[in-house]
Amino acid sequence: MTTATVPSAYPRAVGDLLPAVRELADRLGEIPSRNAIMREFKIGAPKAQAVRLALVAEPITTPDDTDTGPVSDPWEYAEPAPAITPVPVILPAVKAAEPLPQAEGDGHPPVTVEPSPLPFNRRTLATWPVVLIALPAFVAIWSGWVGLGGLTGFGVVHPLPGIADGFSINTAITLPVGVEVYAAYALRAWLSGLVPPRARRFAKWSAIGSLLVGALGQVAYHLLVAAGIQSAPWWITTLVACLPVAVLGMAAALAHLSGEGSEQ
Structure with missing residues (x-):
């Protein structure tokens, strides 16, 4: 929509018409044509063309009146980006001869998971040396416990009276079988790592205690024999008599703890 302009009595100069044309x-959102200027301001073609050229020749400024340069593609005047010099990758001497992995579609090399080396040799030690070492130890321990049992009241009994009167057994053998076998069993549970933490702690201390008791039993027997004593003192007899019961309780407790869940 255009507004009617009252014609002046005197012809208007180009400089006077320029603000109105601007x-x-x-309003139009674009530079008007020559004919539009002629119709709007009732001027001739030469003056309309002169005003239009003057409008076109005006510099375009931003609202803060700062010069932004010519209006065109901003990338046309952008400085070229500096060239990126590839940094050489220095590989260790051991890996220098290996080919680099090929890049996948996203530009990244494929991820490979290498198996971690085993921290130790999985081969187990031979067991025959243990058997060879255990034979003389078994003889010494067996004779020591049986001899100590004889000095503390252990001896031949008939466990089945009225049923098998001829069947007898020397109760002194209960000492080496109970104490030493339990020590080996608890030692296995402690070092194998196959039992829950509570059972492992119990096995550790009970195994150490059983080995110490076994060593003290051997010392006591040899001291009594060397001194020519035929009957052990009462306190040694008391301790030796409690060993089968103590071993039974520890074995039952370790078996119970070994059956618990690993969360204990």
Whole structure:
């Protein structure tokens, strides 16, 4: 929509018409044509063309009146980015001869998971040396416990009276079988790592205690024999008599703890 302009009695100069033509360009959103200027301001073709050229020749400024340069593609005047020099990758001497992995579609090399080396040799030690070492130890321990049992009241009994009167057994053998076998069993549970933490702690201390008791029993027997004593003192007899019961309780407790869940 255009507004009627009252014609002046005197012809208007180009400089006087330029602000009005600029306002018209702002309303239209574009530079008006020569004919539009002629119709709007009732001027001739030469003056309309001169005003239009003057409007076109005006520099375009930003609202803060700062010079932004010519209006065109901003990338046309952008400075070229500096070239990126590839950094050489220095590999260790051991890996220098290996080919680099090929890049996948996203540009990244494929991820490979290498198996971690085993921290130790999985081969187990031979067991025959243990058997060879255990034979003389078994003889010494067996004779020591049986002899100590004889000095503390252990001896031949008939466990089945009225049923098998001829069947007898020397109760002194209960000492080496109970104490030493339990020590080996608890030692296995402690070092194998196959039992829950509570059972492992119990096995550790009970195994150490059983081995110490076994060593003290051997010392006591040899001291009594060396001194020519035929009957052990009462306190040694008391301790030796409690060993089968103590071993039974520890074995039952370790078996119970070994059956618990690993969360204990």
